[in-house]
Amino acid sequence: MTTLNPRIGGMLVGYYRLCPRKAWLSMRGLWMEQESDAVALGRLLDDHSYSRDEKHLSIDAEAPDGTELVGKIDRTNLKNGVLHETKKGRACEDSHRWQLRFYLWLLYLNGVTRFNGQPFTGQIDYPLLRRTEPVTLDAEHITELATTVSAIRSIAAQETPPPRLTKRVFCTKCAFEELCYG
């Protein structure tokens, strides 16, 4: 009965890679971030780091299956063609990578390249750890992202939430913990 056509953003893709239930709940408007100290710290970190650079660039695109995609990129270095994503720690590194690949994909879908025709690259910055990690987008990632987006679209139409994860490694740190287990 639901005809949801959600706008899918980078954070949602990251959520989905981590836990589909989290993605479903946040699409329902059941956000849990407003009280999480970890999330507040992350936001503060984003606000206070790299203050000299251009920050929070918004782009949108349409996925091959027609889903509307939106992205808000933490920081860009257009001259060198690098998208940056600032993160607090590496606890969910894989999902961070997918979030950044999603932004690179948005540029790819819009046909945006660097001056020399090369594609953009990405970099995850961990200012607290004083580490950076490069992220690139290849053809396999592109197919994977397209599947992810359709998967998110289909769970958005689901009446009931996906089950909780069976392995609760991440759950104790998740802002949604009490909503799932309280």
Add this chain to the structure above:
Amino acid sequence: MKRPHYLFSSGRLRRQHNTLCLERTTGERLPDDAPDDEGLPSAEADGARSPFPVEAVDSLYLFGEIDINSKLVTFLGQQGIPTFFYDYYGNYTATLFPREGQLSGRLRVDQARHYLSAKRRLVLARAFVEAALFNIERVIKYYQPRLAGEKQAAVQATLLELKKDRDALPLTVDIPTLMAVEGRIRDRYYRLWPHFLGPEVAARFPFNKRERRPPSNELNALISFGNSLCYSTVLRQIYRTALDPTIAYLHEPGDRRFSLALDLAEVFKPLLVDRMIFRLLKTGELNPRHFEKYLGGCYLTEAGRKIVVSHWDERLSQTVQHRTMNKKVSYERLIRHECYKLVRHLCDPVGDPYQGFHMWW
């Protein structure tokens, strides 16, 4: 750490340097129903000024006569601080809510859908009564070993009757019969109170039956005040979730106040309110001096209210080890968990049905 602030003084609460400041008045407060032709603000702020940090305020409880202005209201709204107002007699009168913090259209639709379907509504309403009954039994069983003789026999008899009520729950076909069962349960439970309080306290605080609006004697006054604290605490928690406080299941929506808070408060009253009353009376912290009679009713004095509120505040921050999350949670947080359980039920009534909070200690 954010926590509720309870203001008993009269005066003026203002926003100052982006934080809160209470400027006290030293004059006596008059009853709100006393004739007042002037409509003027309260007396001059001639008392102490106490600034306090807005970051530490979770919510405000105003028991005194407080002047506020729209600048303060806007500030409280921006900071997401709900403010609860009480009248001269300590009756809850109003809440000032910040603009909706969390909104989920889909959840609200689900909430209404569960109300509109008689079957689904009954499932939730029964769960509330069932949990309230379980917690009531828990309180009874806590006091049972301390009693002897005919008192013990009375408790045994009541427990048997409560068991019958429990068996009657699944058979209830509509909300009014469920409400009747709930009323019966409370009646039986209240009849045991003099036994729990012990002969001395029971002699000082006679209690035959529950009467409200106005409360007829000290114990009724205490129950009313305790329940209103419980109600506002639950409301405070509902407000932090995406639930709509007006759509309720056991109580009729819009009955009076925010009915969903009444539903959830039902579950927590035995643990939070009733045990608080026993504690305060048995330790002698509250005594008949802390009550006064007006207009055919009995009310707590300001000193009495302060005792109750400070005990209440302490009680809410007590913690227990949570069984599934494997960490300590406060009593207040348990109320929030209850809201989340309800959210889970509304999203997935089959896979994740609501089971009301059962005391596990």
